[in-house]
Each structure stands twice: as C-alpha cells, then as structure tokens.
Amino acid sequence: MVPTAYYLILAAMLFSIGIAAFLIKRNVITIFISIELMLNAVNLTFVAFAHMWHQVSGQIFVFFVMVVAAAEAAVGLAIILSIFRTRQTLNVDEIDLMKS
Amino acid sequence: MNPMPASYLWFIPLLPFAGFLINGTLGRRLPRAVVGTVALFFTALPAALVAWLWMTMCAAGAPSSIESVIRPSGYEWIAITGFHADFAFSVDHLTMIMLAVVTGVGFLIHIYSVGYMGHEEGTWRFFAYLNLFMFFMSVLVLAANFLLLFVGWEGVGLCSYLLIGFYFKKTSAANAGKKAFIVNRIGDFGFLLAMFLLIAHFGSLGFTQVFSAIAQHPEWQDAQFLTAIALLLVLGAAGKSAQIPLYIWLPDAMEGPTPVSALIHAATMVTAGVYMVARCHVLFNSSPVALTVVACIGAATALFAASIGMVQHDIKRVLAYSTISQLGYMFLACGVGAYAAGIFHLLTHAFFKALLFLAAGSVIHALSGEQDMRKMGGLRTRTPITFWTMSAGVFAIAGIPPFAGFFSKDEILYRTFTSPNPLHIVLWLAGLLTAGMTSFYMFRLWFKTFFGEPRVDPHANAHHSIHESPWIMLLPLCILALFSVAGGWIGIPAALGGNNGIERFLGPVFANGAAGEAVVSTSGHGLELALAAISVLVALGGFYIAYVFYCEKPGTAAALAERHQPAYNLVNHKYWVDEFYNASLITPLLMFTRGVLELVFERGVVNGSARASASATRGLAWLTRKQISGNIRSYAGWLAIGAAAVIAVMVFGNSLWGHL
Numbered sequence: 001m002v003p004t005a006y007y008l009i010l011a012a013m014l015f016s017i018g019i020a021a022f023l024i025k026r027n028v029i030t031i032f033i034s035i036e037l038m039l040n041a042v043n044l045t046f047v048a049f050a051h052m053w054h055q056v057s058g059q060i061f062v063f064f065v066m067v068v069a070a071a072e073a074a075v076g077l078a079i080i081l082s083i084f085r086t087r088q089t090l091n092v093d094e095i096d097l098m099k100s
Numbered sequence: 101m102n103p104m105p106a107s108y109l110w111f112i113p114l115l116p117f118a119g120f121l122i123n124g125t126l127g128r129r130l131p132r133a134v135v136g137t138v139a140l141f142f143t144a145l146p147a148a149l150v151a152w153l154w155m156t157m158c159a160a161g162a163p164s165s166i167e168s169v170i171r172p173s174g175y176e177w178i179a180i181t182g183f184h185a186d187f188a189f190s191v192d193h194l195t196m197i198m199l200a201v202v203t204g205v206g207f208l209i210h211i212y213s214v215g216y217m218g219h220e221e222g223t224w225r226f227f228a229y230l231n232l233f234m235f236f237m238s239v240l241v242l243a244a245n246f247l248l249l250f251v252g253w254e255g256v257g258l259c260s261y262l263l264i265g266f267y268f269k270k271t272s273a274a275n276a277g278k279k280a281f282i283v284n285r286i287g288d289f290g291f292l293l294a295m296f297l298l299i300a301h302f303g304s305l306g307f308t309q310v311f312s313a314i315a316q317h318p319e320w321q322d323a324q325f326l327t328a329i330a331l332l333l334v335l336g337a338a339g340k341s342a343q344i345p346l347y348i349w350l351p352d353a354m355e356g357p358t359p360v361s362a363l364i365h366a367a368t369m370v371t372a373g374v375y376m377v378a379r380c381h382v383l384f385n386s387s388p389v390a391l392t393v394v395a396c397i398g399a400a401t402a403l404f405a406a407s408i409g410m411v412q413h414d415i416k417r418v419l420a421y422s423t424i425s426q427l428g429y430m431f432l433a434c435g436v437g438a439y440a441a442g443i444f445h446l447l448t449h450a451f452f453k454a455l456l457f458l459a460a461g462s463v464i465h466a467l468s469g470e471q472d473m474r475k476m477g478g479l480r481t482r483t484p485i486t487f488w489t490m491s492a493g494v495f496a497i498a499g500i501p502p503f504a505g506f507f508s509k510d511e512i513l514y515r516t517f518t519s520p521n522p523l524h525i526v527l528w529l530a531g532l533l534t535a536g537m538t539s540f541y542m543f544r545l546w547f548k549t550f551f552g553e554p555r556v557d558p559h560a561n562a563h564h565s566i567h568e569s570p571w572i573m574l575l576p577l578c579i580l581a582l583f584s585v586a587g588g589w590i591g592i593p594a595a596l597g598g599n600n601g602i603e604r605f606l607g608p609v610f611a612n613g614a615a616g617e618a619v620v621s622t623s624g625h626g627l628e629l630a631l632a633a634i635s636v637l638v639a640l641g642g643f644y645i646a647y648v649f650y651c652e653k654p655g656t657a658a659a660l661a662e663r664h665q666p667a668y669n670l671v672n673h674k675y676w677v678d679e680f681y682n683a684s685l686i687t688p689l690l691m692f693t694r695g696v697l698e699l700v701f702e703r704g705v706v707n708g709s710a711r712a713s714a715s716a717t718r719g720l721a722w723l724t725r726k727q728i729s730g731n732i733r734s735y736a737g738w739l740a741i742g743a744a745a746v747i748a749v750m751v752f753g754n755s756l757w758g759h760l
Contacts, residue, residue, distance in 0.1 A: 022733075023736055026733075092732045
C-alpha cells in the first residue's frame with residue numbers, strides 16, 4: 001500500500017516541472033505539453049484523494065478534466081497551426097501582438 | 101380721496117422691476133419708441149402711487165399717525181431659531197421724502213433720458229438697467245430692516261456698476277465701473293460686519309426692534325459695541341456716499357451717460373449713505389464718538405472735494421466733486437445731530453444737482469459730446485432754456501437766497517455752529533469755506549460755459565451746428581428748475597419768518613434724537629440771522645471772484661495758477677490721492693497677488709496639486725502598463741505568482757488573521 005503522500009509529492013513535482021517548463025520554454029508546443037503535464041499532476045491528486053477517502057467523485061472529476069483537456073488540445077493545436085501558418089514561427093517571444 | 105391700501109406699497113418697487121423684465125428680455129427686438137414708453141410707464145406709475153401716498157398722509161391730518169396707517173405685514177423671508185427677517189416695508193416721514201425724491205426725480209430723469217439716449221446704441225439695455233435701479237432704490241428706502249435695506253444697497257451698487265460701464269467698449273468706462281464696484285465693496289464689508297454685530301447683540305435686524313431696544317436701555321449710552329456698530333455703518337455709508345476715504349470712485353463714475361450721473365451719482369443712490377445714517381439716528385445718538393467721526397468726515401470731505409472742484413476742466417467732473425462736497429455737507433449735518441437739516445439738504449440737493457447734471461448733459465448734447473469747459477463759452481444765446489434752467493441750479497447750489505440751496509445749507513451751518521460738539525467752530529468754518537468755494541466753482545462753470553467768447557473747436561462741430569435740446573429734455577429741466585427755486589421754501593427757518601416745515605414734518609422721526617434741539621430754543625434769532633448773512637456774503641464773494649477771474653479779466657486765474665505753481669499742481673492732481681492709493685494699497689496688493697498668491701498658491705498649490713495627481717496617475721499607469729508586455733511567459737509568471745499568493749493566503753491566512 002503506497003501512502004497517499006507519495007502520490008501527492010509526485011503530483012507536486014510534476015506540477016512544478018510543468019510550471020517551470022511553461023515559464024522557461026519558448027516553443028508553443030512545449031508550453032502546451034507543460035500545460036498537459038500540470039493538468040495530469042492535478043488529475044493524480046484527484047485520484048489519490050479519491051482513493052484515500054473512498055469517494056468516487058474525485059475520479060469522476062478526473063474524467064471531466066480529461067474531456068476538457070482533450071477539447072482544449074484540439075482548440076489549442078488548431079490555434080497553434082494557424083499561428084504557424086501566418087507567422088512561420090512558434091516562438092512565443094515573437095508572438096506579441098497584444099503588447100501595448 | 102380714498103387712502104392707499106398698504107398692500108399697494110409693493111407695487112412701488114415691483115412696477116419698475118416689471119419694466120426691467122420687459123425691456124431686459126424683449127427690448128432688443130422692440131422699437132426704440134416702445135422701449136422708452138415701457139420705461140416711462142413703469143416709472144410713472146410708482147410716482148403716481150407715491151403721490152397717492154402723500155395725499156393719503158395729508159388727508160389723515162396729523163402726520164405723526166401715518167406710521168401706523170401704512171405698515172404692511174411682511175412676508176417671511178428668513179426664519180431660524182433666534183433670528184428672523186421679513187420682506188417687510190415700513191413708511192414713515194423720512195421714507196416719504198426719500199420716496200418722493202426717488203420716484204419723482206427718477207421719473208423726470210427717465211423723461212430726459214428718452215431724449216438724451218435717443219441716438220445711442222442699446223437704448224433698451226440702458227432703460228432696463230435704469231428701471232432695475234428704480235426697483236432697488238425703492239426697496240432700499242422702503243425696507244423695514246437692515247437686511248432688506250442691504251439688498252437694495254447692493255442692488256443699486258450693481259446698477260451703478262452696469263450703468264457706469266454702459267459704454268463698455270471704452271476701456272476707461274469699464275475700468276470706472278469696476279473701480280466704483282470694488283471701492284463700494286470695501287464699504288459694504290463694513291456694513292456687513294455691522295449687521296453681524298447687530299444680530300449678535302440684538303438678535304434682530306428690524307429697525308423697530310433694534311432702535312426700541314436701544315431706547316429702552318439708557319445705560320447703553322457710549323457703549324463700545326454701539327460705537328463699533330455705528331463706525332462700521334459709517335464705513336458703509338462712506339463707500340456708498342463717496343466720503344473720505346472712499347470717495348475716489350465718484351469722479352470716475354462720470355464715464356457713464358449723463359442721465360445716470362444725474363440720477364444715480366447725484367440725486368439718489370449716493371444719498372443712500374446719508375439716508376442710512378439718518379435712519380439709524382437712534383444708534384448714532386448713543387455714540388458721540390461715531391457722531392463726531394461722521395461730522396469730521398463730512399466737513400473734511402466737503403472742503404477737500406470743493407477745493408478739487410475749483411480747478412477741474414471737465415464740466416461733469418466739476419459737478420462730481422461738487423456732489424461729493426455736498427454729500428459731505430449732509431454728513432456734517434447728521435454728525436452734529438441735525439438729521440432733519442441733512443435730509444432737507446438731501447432733498448434740495450436732489451433737485452438742483454439733478455438739474456445741473458441734466459443741464460450739463462444738454463450742453464454736452466448741444467456741443468455733440470464736448471465736455472471740456474475750455475472749449476465752451478458764449479452758449480447763453482445759443483441754448484437759452486438750458487442757460488436759464490442751469491442758472492437756477494447754479495444759484496441754488498451756491499446758496500444765494502431765496503433759491504433752494506440757501507435754506508438747507510444755511511440750516512446746516514447754523515446747526516453746526518450751535519451744536520454742543522467741542523469741534524463745532526472748526527466744523528462750521530470748514531462748512532463756510534466750502535460754501536465759498538462751492539459758489540466760486542459753480543459760477544466759474546457758469547461763466548466759462550455760457551458767457552464770454554465761444555471757444556468751440558470749429559473743426560469738431562463743422563457738420564453739426566450748436567443746437568438747443570428737444571423739448572423732451574427741456575421739460576424735466578424746467579420742472580427741476582422750479583423745484584430748485586422754490587424747493588427750499590418748505591424749510592424757511594423761523595428767524596426768516598417761516599415755520600421750518602420740513603423740520604416739523606420730520607420731527608416725529610427724529611424726536612428722540614436731535615442733539616442740537618435744546619440749543620435752538622435758547623439761542624435767539626439774531627445769531628441765526630447773522631450766520632445767514634455771513635454765508636450769503638461768502639457766497640457772493642465766491643460769485644465776485646469767479647466773475648473777476650473768468651469774465652472781467654479772463655487771464656487772472658491762469659496767472660494765479662502760474663504764480664502758485666506747487667499749490668495749483670497739488671489741487672489739480674487731486675492731491676495725488678489716486679496715486680497715493682495706487683502706491684500704498686493697490687501696488688502692494690498686486691505685488692502680493694503676483695508674488696505670493698500667483699507664484700506660491702496658484703502655481704505651487706493649485707497647479708502643483710493638479711500636476712501631482714496627473715503624474716501620480718501617469719506613474720501608476722506606467723507601472724501597470726509594464727504588466728501588459730505581450731510576453732506570454734511573463735503573463736504566466738504573474739499567474740503563477742498570483743496562484744502561489746492565493747494558496748499562501750489559504751494555507752497561512754487563517755492562522756495570521758486569527759491573531760488579529
């Protein structure tokens with residue numbers, strides 16, 4: 001029986017790696033992947049707590065998150081594709097149209 | 101005749117106000133004839149009402165009863181705990197005389213103005229202001245409390261400002277209007293303070309309440325607060341009535357049209373200060389200090405202004421200084437307790453000074469706007485009616501019997517001589533000297549304008565021959581001339597076989613005052629006759645000197661001025677009073693304004709705070725704008741920091757706030 005704390009530590013590490021990658025990486029696709037990593041870290045905590053408390057609602061939440069993440073991946077990849085088509089780059093530092 | 105219902109009293113001021121509203125709103129689109137008719141109609145009706153009021157009073161027999169007959173209950177104006185004031189009018193003998201002057205002379209001057217202002221631009225504006233003035237002046241004399249009097253007081257000041265600056269395109273006229281307004285503000289400041297003191301000490305501003313309270317407390321004689329109130333009121337009166345030290349606005353006020361000078365700056369508004377002092381005689385009688393101040397201011401102003409008037413060349417300025425001087429006479433009368441004599445002089449002065457101004461206007465009209473007496477002369481035959489009417493005015497003001505001015509001036513001199521005031525001989529001498537000067541400068545004006553060779557500039561009048569004025573201007577002149585001749589006969593003293601009607605008429609008003617009353621009965625008629633003879637001799641002396649200087653040997657005056665250059669310069673420059681005020685008050689004030697107020701306050705505090713708030717906003721904007729970098733990773737960083745902060749609050753917050 002693996003203690004719940006281990007799952008949580010793993011989740012925290014995954015989440016931190018996600019944040020670090022999100023902040024450091026310049027490629028949009030890498031950033032996108034780091035978002036997925038953070039989402040899955042959260043999913044892991046949900047599952048861990050659901051197991052600990054013997055509650056099924058945590059696992060159902062994970063399914064919701066997966067559905068949303070899939071939809072988000074579809075939309076996000078479409079946006080990335082159109083950005084690449086118009087600007088021939090995926091470097092976020094160069095995608096600064098909103099800069100005042 | 102039925103007595104006039106008291107409620108009709110409201111129409112005396114409100115009718116001219118209606119005229120003001122009509123001419124003020126529609127006048128621009130109305131033809132000239134209609135504007136003039138409206139103005140005349142709405143001043144004729146109040147005059148008729150006042151005539152009715154007089155008949156009511158005469159029918160009632162004993163004049164002392166009118167005060168109770170006509171006293172309309174006021175509409176409540178201000179009602180708070182501990183103080184209340186009404187829109188209340190009261191009528192007594194003093195008010196009756198003032199009303200007669202204001203509506204009667206006012207109406208005559210309105211008639212004259214229709215002729216005089218006929219060619220001017222913006223006649224509607226002129227008549228609207230003039231009617232507004234009649235409204236405020238009626239309010240001033242009818243008011244039953246200080247506050248309502250103050251409303252009229254300020255209102256006539258406003259109309260004075262508007263009418264002096266009537267030719268507002270002329271810088272000098274606009275400046276003169278401002279000067280009059282600002283100098284009057286100084287006086288009004290004193291009036292306001294006096295009212296505050298009255299409220300503090302009496303809890304009321306009603307004439308009846310205040311004066312009966314003073315009458316009921318004989319121990320208040322010489323009380324310091326009464327002296328303070330009286331002196332502050334004197335400051336107000338000095339501003340309005342152009343007395344030292346606030347007289348400087350009146351000569352400049354001659355920039356206004358001549359009918360305005362006649363109505364506002366000779367006959368009515370400037371006498372408001374005298375009226376106010378007479379109205380408050382109970383207050384002033386309780387304060388000998390204030391009375392002495394009034395007498396000294398009056399005598400000094402009379403002498404001072406008369407001496408300046410002797411060397412002026414502008415016909416209207418001579419009359420302006422003469423007005424200041426005569427107002428000084430009225431102040432002198434009030435200061436020695438001879439209020440009835442002061443009001444008598446106010447009445448006769450209203451007649452002859454209005455006449456003199458209107459006649460001067462007629463002369464100016466005849467010469468197409470020339471005001472310099474050096475360019476007049478020989479007008480006797482060219483404008484005969486103006487000449488004869490003006491002669492009546494000149495003889496009246498010079499104090500030649502039996503013209504009106506003689507009786508009132510003589511009464512004042514006599515009362516000054518016999519007054520118990522320790523300074524009475526000095527005051528009397530000042531008055532006598534003034535009488536001589538008055539006679540001199542008036543006959544100087546008379547000779548220079550109407551006698552001798554015509555000195556009219558031929559080029560200036562090439563296209564416009566010298567002409568007598570139309571009948572609409574001459575009619576008021578003739579009526580006023582009649583009053584200037586005969587107006588004094590209502591006050592022939594007992595020594596000359598009269599019964600001094602005006603003094604008796606005003607008796608009930610001033611019964612509890614009149615410091616000189618006791619002396620009058622003890623001194624015989626011999627003294628009065630001797631004093632009258634002296635003043636007539638002085639007046640004739642003035643006439644003779646003027647005759648020698650300006651008729652017999654025309655070069656004498658210039659030669660005399662040449663020989664006494666410093667003295668002549670001093671007087672000719674009006675004792676450098678304007679320059680003195682400029683250097684001592686206006687320049688330091690301007691320096692303070694520009695140096696301290698503008699640099700420190702305006703630029704430092706006002707502009708500074710505005711700029712500080714602007715740059716604070718800009719700085720904040722700069723800070724927040726830095727967040728909108730367009731860099732996704734920086735957004736994400738902020739997001740992470742924010743999320744971390746939320747978590748930190750959720751985790752540690754409870755324990756933190758739990759302690760607070």
